[in-house]
Amino acid sequence: MTNPSLIVFTDLDGTLLDHHSYSWAPALPALAKLRAMGVPVVLASSKTAAEIAPLRNEMRLPHCPAIVENGAGLLPAKTDPDETGEDYARLRAALDTLPADLRTPFRGFGDMSPQEVADITGLPLDNARLARARAFSEPGLFDGTRETLQAFVAAxxxxxxTARRGGRFLTLSFGGTKADRMDEIIKEYGNPTSIALGDAPNDVEMLERADHGVIIANPSGNALPLLAGEREGRILRSEKAGPDGWNEMMLRLVSTLTTSK
Structure with a gap:
């Protein structure tokens, strides 16, 4: 494998995928440009390996690893999802040992039917089934007071x-972040210049860790606060949302980086 000069890490929902339609079509020009340049594009998402694998194939990225379940796990390049889910089984068992007053307010995907997951996420039913195919982590909704939530997290x-807040869900895991997995992959590729794109709080560590970051506008979510990397000029913000912003900013950034070399 020839080590690339650039590598891209990207969130999916609200970033490369439209928040409502889940389309990535507007980003096709930038994806084609990166593919022609031999730049790996690593999908990094809260999605499961079962969800990401077909997306990775559709985007013609099977040769790239993917970061799954918010960094709790990794889907290696040219590999099918591992459906053993041993970490997930341990997580669910630990969750169910909590006192009822802490356990009851949390409803994870494992507590919901595929139809409930579809209703909450807006995913088609078949996609919702894939979203429930957990291997490393458990996203869910917490319906309780701030004090109860603090006690839940402490327990x-x-x-x-660990419990981490993403765009819509509180996600539980045994640790590992998108940034942790990003470091591993960058090293595997020979430490190329890294670019990260995201829109939500669970993307911040990845954005800050990359050499260059892009915050994608997401009118459907809460805007991220000013990040340290923005003050340093390493992190930019898009004006356009979702894949339209992804495409515009990616083409601009790649042009700037390749011209400056």
Whole structure:
């Protein structure tokens, strides 16, 4: 494998995928440009390996690894999803040992039917089934007070679990972030210049860790606060949302980086 000069890490929902339609068609020109340049594009998402694998194939990226379940796991290049889910089984078992007053307010995907997941996410039913094929983490909704949530998180930490807020869900795992997995992949590719794109709080570490970051506008979510990398000029913000913003900013950034070399 020839080490590339650039590598791209990208969130999916609200970033490369439209928040409502889940389309990535507007980003086709930039994706084609990166493919022609031999730049790996690593999908990094809260989605499961079962969800990401077909997307990765559709985008003609099977030769690239993917970061799954918010960094709790990794889908290697040219590999089918591992459906053993041992980490997930341990997580669910630990979750169910919590006192009822802490456990009841949290409804994870494992507590919902495929139809409920489809209703909450807006995914088609078949896609919702893939979203429930967890291997490393458990997203869900927490319906309780701030104090109860704090107690819930503390109880999870005592069991070695972390809770991270994403765009819509509170996601539980045994640790690992998108940034952690990003570091591993960058090293594997010989430490090329890294670019990261995202729109939500669970993307911040990845955006800050990359050499260059892009915050994609998401009118459907809460705007990210000013990041340290923005003050340094390493992180930019798009004006356009979703894949339209992704395409515009990616083409601009690649042009700037390749011209400056």
């Amino acid at each position: 999870l930490e005592a069991k070695g679990l």
